Amino acid sequence: MADTNYDVIIIGSGPGGYVTAIRAAQLGFKTAIVEREHLGGICLNWGCIPTKALLRSAEIMDHANHAKGFGLTLDGTMKADVKDVVARSRGVSARLNGGVGFLMKKNKIDVIWGEAKLKKPGEIVVGKPSKPAVEPQHPVPKGVKGEGTYTAKHIIVATGARPRALPGIEPDGKLIWTYFEAMKPSKMPKSLVVMGSGAIGIEFASFYRSMGVDVTVVELMPNVMPVEDEEISKFARKALEKRGLKIITEAKVTKVDKAADSITAHVETKDGKTSQIKADHLISAVGVQGNIENLGLEGLGVKTDRGCIVIDGYGKTNVPGLYAIGDVAGPPMLAHKAEHEGVICIEKIAGVDGVHPMDHRKIPGCTYCNPQVASVGLTEAKAKADGREIRVGRYQFNANGKAIALGEDNGMIKVIFDKKTGELLGAHMCGAEVTELIQGFVVAMNLETTEEELMHTIFPHPTLSEMMKESVLDAYGRVLNA
Template identity: 70%
Template sequence: MANTTYDVIVIGGGPGGYVAAIRAAQLGLKTAVVEREHLGGICLNWGCIPTKALLRSAEVYGHMSHADNYGLWAKDFGFDIKKVVERSRGVSKQLNGGVGHLLKKNKVDVIWGEATLTAPGKLSVKAPSKSAMGGKPVEQPKGALGPGDYAAKNVIVATGARPRVLPGLEPDGKLVWTYFEAMVPPAMPKSLLVVGSGAIGIEFASFYRTMGAEVTVVEVMDQILPVEDAEIAALARKRFEKQGISIRTSAKVTKLDKGKDSVTVTIEDAKGKTDTVTVDRVISAVGVVGNVENLGLEKLGVKTERGCIVTDGYGRTNVKGVHAIGDVAGPPMLAHKAEHEGVICVEKIAGRDAHPMKKELIPGCTYCHPQVASVGLTEKKAKEAGHEVRVGRFPFVGNGKAIALGEPEGLVKTVFDAKTGQLLGAHMIGAEVTELIQGYVVAMNLETTEEELMHTVFPHPTLSEMMHESVLDAYGRVIHM
């Protein structure tokens, strides 16, 4: 076997892991990644990327269904769910191969198997036991190193997370799905119930409803999209209900009665009143939990809390030489957070002047229809933090590009500190807001005030003009409303 001692070994080849490995190699560190199933991790193979491919198919299908709104006509159109799924899987496969190429290009070794920390700086890697879908063990790809003992000055745990399972709501792969099964339906269900209205739950609700299924969403909190600004969440609910999605907030699923090819779901509201809904399938989208088991963390004394590894702003744990990034290191459990965390972690290891992670500057995006995106504090959180706020709003209906696109429903909302002009948060709902939000993210990272934003020229006609108008509105200077 080749030399098995490294400067950095990353456990997990997901977005955080492979990015950390590439950056480490760029900094001259001898680096390896341990992966047991698929480079690119859950995000690329079973999460962010394939769901966006599914949602794109739904978006195109949705446009076809109301082509007459654009002066067009389409007849005898439909969909083949098998081909929709095949396209989604093909997108993931293409990008999966791309990650392997990037690692090879940067001279990062890939070790195929499951890693366990046996002592500080020591790992034992065994062959993979089974795939994430519970199938046969994944074969070792060509060129990868295999099971054995390895050593590294620094180990970065980037093992990601898996769907949270609630008692009584255990997935069975047939009638009760996690996001794994929801992404590869063998047939289109006529009806389904989604438990949980976070980003994952709402995206699946949006996809299946657009494709024609009757959809019910059950959320234990009093608003859908619980982490979003209440005003934006309320607008989202209104749009979803207009599309025909049934939404039950302040409610919980208390019982599942499984039939041969359907599930009768008992739902209890905040007052204890129950009723039932019978659907073809149930999707459990009640969050995720970090993969902290079977890594040897307990033996080394690595501190965990609520199913995640405790780290500082640089990915360091309480044990020297052991680091953690991404979902396994706690919320927000987002791929772009994992990637940036990985870069910070290895730059600190390499002795670079790294800046600690600022979680309040991490944007969140939900790719439903309409899209939802945000960064920073909600209006409520800003007030709770003691800020006197100025709030600006601008509706999509006041924007020429939005009207031309046939997307006049939406809102851009900005929250400023009234005393300093600091941009505290931005919240959006509407077409392409997941692309627009980065403008505010850059502004917040640069500590931009309302004055600089007001003096910035936004191109016309674009959706981005609403970002400018929202800032102007916060200070009584809005033009087009």
């Protein structure tokens, strides 16, 4: 008879789930992970990774279209083969999917294939998935366990999230897309309406614009990427519009008319005026919602709020022995937040010394559009709302030698310090490779660095990172290269 008893069972193998499983195994727990669709979850298969592969194709297209500015001549016309662009993206995903399977075997973690339901504390029943895979390109891995009843002292829910749908504008997979369909078009559309300008919406808007598509973004809030610092948001909008994106803010799509091969979006602005935009497709990117259904949470009395499981700072729910991490446990719905949250959860269970709740102010956010946007900590508005006296520093890419040499001189870095203590409260960036630069400020904030340490840090020359130091110097009236 197969062994069905574990120390830890994790439901969901996305970034939060599989990383938590590995850490649990490292800590000596007998561990299993339950998955119903594909190892790696949405992030690896349909989110973070494959979208970045698409955006890399878009980046190369952008560079090629500006080759003359670098003294280069391309013979012929640069064209995108949508089939090959999508195939590369799916190939990247498949490669990493196999890598997660390898990590499970390496760490002696059992994989249970199917859909889990909580029957009582410490027990799950795994059955056949009620929801088919989005695209069954990944077969069920060999050597996995299947349907049955499994027990564990600790059960961690890491079931992730899915696209949110607005009533009356539900995605149909044909004319109204979510990111699933937007990631694998059979042919390149000529025009698109993108509903929502968060990270998902703006990344797809940027990708399709690079591919020559006429793109209109409709955003309910006053600024695109509304969670970002207002100044950075406005800077990014100007850069995106310069690339040809059409952006309508303080507006909403009230309904969508469908024809045989096109849509007409009815757009209403805050002043009550309406207009109609005809396009080949509409991408619905109005956020995501936690996957809390069909898990048996109600039967156990698990507390939820606004579609997410309520937890404390260590992933504990109100039911003993039951935990939740990642998107299903609430915002920010980011892969790196899920991973760290999972490590905190399992280390607390194991009694590891020094474990403390995650500081949400120190979770970086990144948007991989062109130009990129990245941030961590408080925005200027939030810092002021908190009653802080602040110093603000800024530095433009057009004053940096490396940025000019790269032909990427449109960007800015903004930092916010507490005027009294020198504490770094926030950092906000827009420009080339800022998603790679932001970690420098994240590390600084975790080390409780003040402006003094940053000013005495030697940044290599010539690099984009030099601008980080210059922005700090600017906050204190000491900028050198501007």
